[in-house]
Amino acid sequence: MRLEIDNLVVSLRSDHMLGRGRTVHAVKGVSFAIGTGEAVGLVGESGSGKSTIARAIMGVVPPTTGEIRFLQEGRASGLPKQRRAKLAQMIFQDAAASLNPRLKVGSALNQIIAVHHPRLSARERETMGLGLLRRVALDEMIFDRFPRELSGGQAQRVAIARALIPEPFLLVCDEPVSALDVSVQAGILRLLDDLRRNSGMALLMISHDLAAVRALCDRIVVLKEGEIVEAGPANAICSSPTHAYTKALLDAVAQI
Incomplete structure (x- = not known):
């Protein structure tokens, strides 16, 4: 499997008072690819177009021109919603906000398991949900907790567990550790790396x-x-950047 982004352009209409807006060219002719088991970093300052590319991959915003293709599947825009969900899932910076505050973790997982694995019985769905928690290194007690009862790291692990339910080819991680303490960040990065290496997920x-x-x-x-x-x-x-902008990003890291 392979995701190919070919000359992607995304233009967005900005809101403005009196009904007049302007067109913002958020992404300008971007091309890159990701294969099975690969990890690719998309780096830049706020407003550089990173999250717009992620939303385009997920089908939230349409490409203005260019194409997003999943090899062996075809153009992403032509895929049914559920099939696209099996190809790509996304986790966010604020994991707690992405979880339903009214549902316990187990119930939230159960709902999504029922959509993607409709032949499973209620007992089998519960078993799968508990297995997903173990897979992301969470105690089974989390199953009966509400999102408000979770730490930031636990909430992110639950979000990752939820994203694994469709067994996607690609996991899109939009600033997944920037809101977490440094020690917690390391654990989430190790988890993502382990999942990639053990499952072949990109x-x-x-x-x-x-x-x-x-x-x-x-x-x-x-x-x-x-x-x-x-x-x-x-x-x-990281060792020999050629562009001044990349050097500036690296210098910013070195000063932290």
């Missing part, structure tokens, strides 16, 4: 933090104002 790691991306990714794509300014193996990008 990762797209979106971040402004080159240090976090360097710890996880094989390749890095550097974005500035919607365009790729540098791309290559993670070690080469």
